[in-house]
Amino acid sequence: MLTILFDGVAYGMLLFVLACGLSVTLGLMNFVNLAHGSFAMAGGYITVIVVNRLGVPFALGLVLAFLLTAVIGAVLERTLYVHVYAKSHLDQVLFTIGLVFMSVAGVDYFMGSSQQFVQIPAALQGQFDVFGVGVGRYRLLIIVVCGLLTVALQFCLMGTRFGSRLRAAVDDQRVARGLGINVGAVFGITFAVGSGLAGLGGALGAEILGLDPTFPLKYMIYFLIVVTVGGTSSITGPFLASILLGLADVAGKYYFPSLGAFVIYTIMIIVLIWRPQGLFSRATAR
C-alpha cells in the first residue's frame, strides 16, 4: 500500500517535471504544443548517448540532458515556433504533430526502434526498507530531484523579477507589453527552460517510463492531462494534478490491471466537462 503511494508520488513528480514547461507555454502564449514529448525524448536519448557510449557520469549526463535540450528548444523556438504563435489552434496542432512525426522517425533512423536503457550507477539500484516499506533508491532520487526542482521553480516564479514578469505576461499579455516587458524574450527563455526540464524529465524517467521512438506519442496524452486538469494559471495546479495522476495511474495499474488506462481517460473527460478551466485554477475572465 505505502509502496504504491511512494511509487505513485515518484511517478507524479516525474510527470510534473515533464509537463510543467508545457503548462507555462500553454498559459503564456496560448500555444498548443503537442511536440513537448519530443523534447523529453531528446533528453532521454542524449543521456543514453553520453552515459552509455561516452562514459560520462550519470549526474553529469542529467545536467547535459537539461542543457542540450534547452538549447534545442531555444533554437527551434526562435526559428520555427515564432512563426506559428499568431496562427490558429488548428495550425499549431498540425505544426507540432508534424514535429512529433519528424522526431519519431528521426530517432528511429539514428538510434533504432528498440527500447533504450540508461546505465544507472550501482549505488542507485535496488531498494531498502524503511519501517517495512520497500523504497526504491532510484525512485527516491527522482522524488528528491523533482521536489527540489519544484521548490526552485516556485521560488523563481514567485520571488524573482523574471518570475513576476512571466506572471504578468501570462495574466495579460497586452498590458505586460505596454509596461515595457519584452514578452517575446520572456517567452523564449521560458520555452527553453521548459524544454530543458522536459529533457531532464525524459532522462530521469527513461528507467521508469521506458524510452523508445514512440515516446512522444505515448506520453503526449499524459502531459495534456496534467495541463488541462491542473490549469495553466499557476504552478501548484499542474503539480497537484501530476501527483494525482501519478497516484491514480500506479494504483489503477496495481489494483485493476485489466482496466488499463481507461480510468484516467474517463476521469479526464469528466474533469474537462465539469471544470473546463482546470481543477485547481481560479476562474479567469478569459
Added chain:
Amino acid sequence: MRPGLETETTRYLRARARFGPLEILFWVVAFSTIWLLPTRHLILTETVIWGLFALSLDLILGYAGIISLGHAAFFGVGAYAAGLLAKYELINEPSLALLASALAAAALGFATSFLVLRGSDLTRLMVTLGVSLVCFELANRYGDITGGADGLQGVTVAPIFGLYRFDMFGHVAYIYCLVVLFILFMLARRIVNSPFGLSLKAIKGNPLRSAAVGIAVNWRLVAVYTLSAGYAGVAGALLAQTQAFASLSMLSLERSADVLLILIIGGTGYLYGGILGALIYRLLQDYLSDLTARYWQFWIGLLLVAIVIIGRDRIGRWIAPVVRFASQLGRRPAPAKVATPEKGG
C-alpha cells in the same frame, strides 16, 4: 418554394449548389477508373475510404470549425460494428450492415457531441482525443468480443444485394466503395449548400453573433457532429467489409492524425479536399516508402511543418485562380470551389 419568396439568399444558395464543369469532370474521371485502371483497384479502394473519412472530418472542421484529434473513434466503431455484424451473421447484406454501422457510429457521435459543445479549442481537442482513447481501451479490454490486439478475424462478407460477391482483385469492392462515396458526397454537398450548411459557416465565423441572429448554435453543432460521426462510421465499415478484418489500429491516435493531415493537404471547407488529399497522400506514401521504407513518416511530418509555415491560406490562394479559370470555361459562372482563406480554425 413559393415564387414570391425568391430572395437573394435562395439565389445565392442555388448558385452555390450549381455543378461546375470541374466537378462533373472530377466524377467522370473517378468513375472511369473502374475501366481504365483495373490493376490499381485495391489501392484505389483504400484511397476512396480515406477520402470518405476525410470528408467526414471536413464536415465538422471545414464547416463548423470543430478541431478533432479523435475522429478515429467513429471510424473504428463503424469498422467493428460492420465486422461483428458480418462475423456473427446478424445482418448479412453489406449495404444494410453499412447503414447499421453508420447508425452505431452516429449514436456515439450524438452521445459525445454534448461533450464537444463546451469549451475552447484545447478542451475540444482533449475531449475528442479522450473519447477515442477510451474507445481504444475498451476495444483492447474486451478482447473476447473484438479480438483485442490480434484484430477481429474470421469475418466473411456476404455478396452485395445477394448478387455481387467480393472478388480477390477488389473490383467489386472498388465499385461498391466508389458508389457509396458518390452517394454520400452528393448528400453532404446538398447539406452544406442548404441554409443549414450556411448557418454552420456562420457559427464557425463567430458563435456568439450567430446565436444573436437566432441560430440554435448548440443543436446545429450536435447535428453536424452526429452526421460527421455517421460518415466516419461508414468509412470504417467499408474498410472492415472490403478487408474482412477490423483491428485496434482503426481506433488509434495515428489514424486520427493521418486523417487530419489528409484533409489539410487537400484543403478544408470545400468537400473535395478530403478526396484530393487522400489521393495525394497515397501517392506520397507510395513514393516515399519506396524511397525510405520505414522513415516515410519523417517526410510527412516535414510536409505538415512546411504547410503551416508557408500558410494554408497562401497555398489556397495559389490554387484558387486555376480553379476559377477552369470554372469559367463553362458557360455559367460557377462559384469558385476553393473556399476563401479560413482564419481561425
